[in-house]
Amino acid sequence: MSKDDKNKVQTTGHEWDGIQELNNPLPRWWVWIFYACIVWGVGYMVAYPAIPLVNKATPGLLGFSTRANVAADIEKFKAMNGEIEAQLASADLTALEPGSDLYSFGMNYGNATFAAFCSQCHGSGAAGAKGYPNLLDNDWLWGGDIETIAYSIRHGVRNTEDEDNAHYSEMPAFGDDYLEDEDIANVVAYVMELSGLEGAEGDLEAGAVVFEENCASCHMEDGTGDRGQGAPNLTDAIWLYGSSAEEITHSVETGPFGVMPAWGLNASFVGGADEQTVTAKINAVALYVHQLGGGE
DSSP states (O other): OOEETTTTEEEEEEEETTEEEEOOOOOHHHHHHHHHHHHHHHHHHHHSSOSBOSSSBOOOTTOOOHHHHHHHHHHHHHHHHHHHHHHHHHOOGGGOOTTSHHHHHHHHHHHHHHHHHTHHHHOTTSOOBTTBOOSSSSOOSSOOSHHHHHHHHHHOBSOSTTTTTSBOOOOOOTTTTTSOHHHHHHHHHHHHHHTTOOOOOSOHHHHHHHHHHHTHHHHOTTSOOBTTTTBOOSSSSOOTTOOSHHHHHHHHHHOOOOOBOOTTTOHHHHTTOOHHHHHHHHHHHHHHHHTTTTOO
């Protein structure tokens, strides 16, 4: 082993292309900390879940589980809220007093539940989107009183999970050999006229005849709709699938068929909860949606 003349440091004797390797060992304190970290890492790997397997990780000698901790916290808060949740499940939603503890609990519970399960379709602010109803206005296909809203949440619309109780209606696809293109153009012009829309080309008188013969049985003779059938009001300015002549023509030709899950039977919503919890959650969402501004 020789000394490097410039740095006055011992060398290891290794040299590559004139470059010498200096013998500069790490500080002993750093080395001991490094060894201690290795020992600590091995101990942690033995004591706690650490090594990934096919569908889980090694459990560790201490049996620690973050999932178990979360489950325990959920059960703790469920027990804390058990009494007021039972009150909400059995409450007369029409008689809840704003500002009361039960009302405040239901609003917060409903807000959180709506954000988790409903906002994906109706939007975080409940303003909806094309094909997904706006819950802020007063245009309801099946009724906007709080009890009907709760029913709609529980049983849904046109789904297969609760088809015996779900709201159900079906608009024919009039473009499938029901009506001629000219008839469709005329009836589109007529219904646009009903709601004060412009931009359609068609014979209004002929469209009125087509409407009376094919549409009035659901949408009523004056076009104001029928909530018992989920038939929308065609005289207002609210169009679920778009209000342009092209969009309304598409609706007449294809017959929209929107589906809403039966949340009372939906596994992700129910989550193994008992009926009391499910009912409380449905009532909470109904309470929250009802007070957004469009509830009747």
